[in-house]
Amino acid sequence: MRIVVVGGVAAGMSAASRARRQDPDAEVVVFERGEYVSYGACGLPYVLSGQAGDSTDDFGALVARTPAQMRARGISVRLRHEVLSVDAGAATTLVRDLNSGQTRTEPYDHLLLATGVAPVRPDWENLNAAGVHVLREIPDAQAIGASLGSGAKRAVVIGGGYIGLEMAEALHLRGLKVVLLESAPQVAGRMLDRQYRAEVGAELERGGIEVRAGVNVEGLHARAGRVTGVQTDAGTVRADLVIVAVGVRPRVELAQSAGVRLGRTGAIATDARMQTSVPGIWAAGDNAESLNRVSRRKVHLPLGLGANRMGRVAGVNMAGGEAKFPGVVGSAVFRVLNLSVARTGLTHEEALALGLDAVSADVRSTDHAGYFHDARPLQVRLTAERGTGRLLGAQFLGHGDAVKRVDVVAALLHGRGKVQALAEMDLAYAPPFSSVWDVLLVVAGKLRAMI
Amino acid sequence: MRIVVVGGVAAGMSAASRARRQDPDAEVVVFERGEYVSYGACGLPYVLSGQAGDSTDDFGALVARTPAQMRARGISVRLRHEVLSVDAGAATTLVRDLNSGQTRTEPYDHLLLATGVAPVRPDWENLNAAGVHVLREIPDAQAIGASLGSGAKRAVVIGGGYIGLEMAEALHLRGLKVVLLESAPQVAGRMLDRQYRAEVGAELERGGIEVRAGVNVEGLHARAGRVTGVQTDAGTVRADLVIVAVGVRPRVELAQSAGVRLGRTGAIATDARMQTSVPGIWAAGDNAESLNRVSRRKVHLPLGLGANRMGRVAGVNMAGGEAKFPGVVGSAVFRVLNLSVARTGLTHEEALALGLDAVSADVRSTDHAGYFHDARPLQVRLTAERGTGRLLGAQFLGHGDAVKRVDVVAALLHGRGKVQALAEMDLAYAPPFSSVWDVLLVVAGKLRAMI
Structure with a gap:
């Protein structure tokens, strides 16, 4: 029995651990594109701000278990290994070792797609200029830390969702002058009713974070490859550090290569056991839909606890157990x-x-x-x-x-x-x-x- | 329709307010033995300690509604009126005006007994010496405040239940040397399991409050009518201020005078509508039993929220409405x-x-x-x-x-x-x-x- 997990953060690592516990004889292999597994990505803004970890670059503080600890539990963790495609008929994956550049075919009995989400990258001029960042993974946070270290003074955060709000706070606490841009009339739009959203904006302003809502970003300005400002439909905002936090999209390319059905939300559709439309292929975490028990609708709600919960369910089931994901209530x-x-x-x-x-x-x-x-x-x-x-x-x-x-x-x-x-x-x-x-x-x- | 309420603190005042709202034409009369109604007795230790109110004698801060405010709502509040007895057959009460000393017969259609609990007063020598206090009502707290004002330095708190613990903290925060005596092997005995009780005692000791558990009090020492110490089976503890917090008992004398049935706990038995065994007589608050929904047993749990909840139910029902008290879960x-x-x-x-x-x-x-x-x-x-x-x-x-x-x-x-x-x-x-x-x-x- 060979269980292959694609993605080693929340859902993937939860699944691997549970599968291992459920069936001690199964071979469990985790392929992780990056250099870190099993870390609390939700904590990245708090390390950057100095509220967590030993220093503002101590992202290791967020690691729950190292690859060595996972290996000691009998889980084979392969860092810097990218799964390029899935052949569902042959039950194999094509995997590239990003160090050597070599590709290899890896068979599976059960395959879990735990590929998470990718930050949305708008089609803006100079999006790739130095000082422009998204925040999703540890390298993103390290890059932001480097920009801070090189003396950034004025930050613009684009997007007033969870990540935008947390990063606005983090940069404010690091002493930068922060402007938060939001295209909707208010920040926190998808979380709260109007009157409650207003309080969030008011708190930012009280604390000294400038909020400009109802403003659309049209592009970025750069000089010598380094960002200098944000062009909006209400003028230019100077910035030497820009965080683009305008949403995330589920990473579903691999699922699509395997013929896995997506749901109406655009994330991977699964049943309550986290099984996809393709036998032997499972999905869990931010790339998967879940049932909202209140609305009885399928939703795409990429949050940390849900990812971990789905991962556990998938892990138990892949290893021959029986578990169901009861869904979320939108907490x-x-x-x-x-x-x-x-x-x-x-x-x-x-x-x-x-x-x-x-x-x-x-x-x-x-x-x-x-x-x-x-x-x-x-x-x-x-x-x-x-x-x-x-x-x-x-x-x-x-x-x-x-x-x-x-x-x-x-x-x-x-x-x-x-x-x-x-x-x-x-x-x-x-x-x-x-x-x-x-x-x-x-x-x-x-x-x-x-x- | 005349609704008479005996006792004007938590349950009594909640009942009066609800009855009034349910039936605006009913006459609602509240007899309160003391000088205060509608106050949060649970806050007394926090005023004494300086954590609430404008000063350490600002017990008025705990008053939710003054008698004048209650009267403005159409509720007749009679302070310093003690209900001496009930004639259930005639549906009357005998009431003494504690100011004039005169007694009067007051009729009722519905009578609510909201007489609360009385602190247990052990049969100890010198229990009535100056500097020895219980804590239940505002005058008790005022007396403690007076003892503090006259320079008390060493306090002994007898009893490690809620009130004993809160008073130990309050006196400690006021700068006294505090010894807490508990006859059981540990404090917080009725609230927590053994291991968890131990943490409560440890916290007291960490903070500088001395805990002597497994110690039985045998009497009090006094000189010139003023307490000087506590005699225990493990020696004498010097004290110029003693708080006796060894439990409470439901005040049921009036209920008994009316022929109302008590439950096995010693508190007044009621049905879910808060009706007693005697037609027209209701009970609510700390003097009444309630159903523990977890154990399915009747319990006597004199806590603030339960008293208010029972009072509301009784008020609705006395005024012709329909409400049931679902019971407590022991929170x-x-x-x-x-x-x-x-x-x-x-x-x-x-x-x-x-x-x-x-x-x-x-x-x-x-x-x-x-x-x-x-x-x-x-x-x-x-x-x-x-x-x-x-x-x-x-x-x-x-x-x-x-x-x-x-x-x-x-x-x-x-x-x-x-x-x-x-x-x-x-x-x-x-x-x-x-x-x-x-x-x-x-x-x-x-x-x-x-x-």
């Missing part, structure tokens, strides 16, 4: 400067777009008892289906860990819980942690009356 | 110095004592991604039923708000959730908030394999 959390933001399920806008009869309640409260000196604002929107009260989603704005309350709603979404039940729950209370009625109970009580 | 959280502690459901020890085939898993992790500089230890025990995987409870030790994750388990307990489902949930992840696999997912995964 996400991020922090930008002093604002913590969390969401799960559907936003009100998303629910309406899906044709659901959504109703939402908002509550502004505090994270600790209001009379506590350290009480800080905590705002929540809870959304449910009118008539039935079925919970659809929640959005939180607050400070520190208080927004992790979102997981209560996430857990209830997994079981198709109702707002009526949430309003009556026995949540933990003491003054250093909440008001007697936790903000979740308050908002659920308010929403219940609107159902 | 609680507290902080002592730098340690946050939370629990829900049953501890492993409690589950075994109930004859359940309990199995528990423990995980030590961090509250944020391990590579984050601000990551702090977070420890969790998850308990489930062997064979079925039904969740039974969770215990957390950590810092700050991280332990509020307990609410995820509390929510699942309400729906008789299983560990298998928890292990596969889409909880929110970003490095500033958790590891990719939140500690809850890690412990659930571990426990699932043990079921």
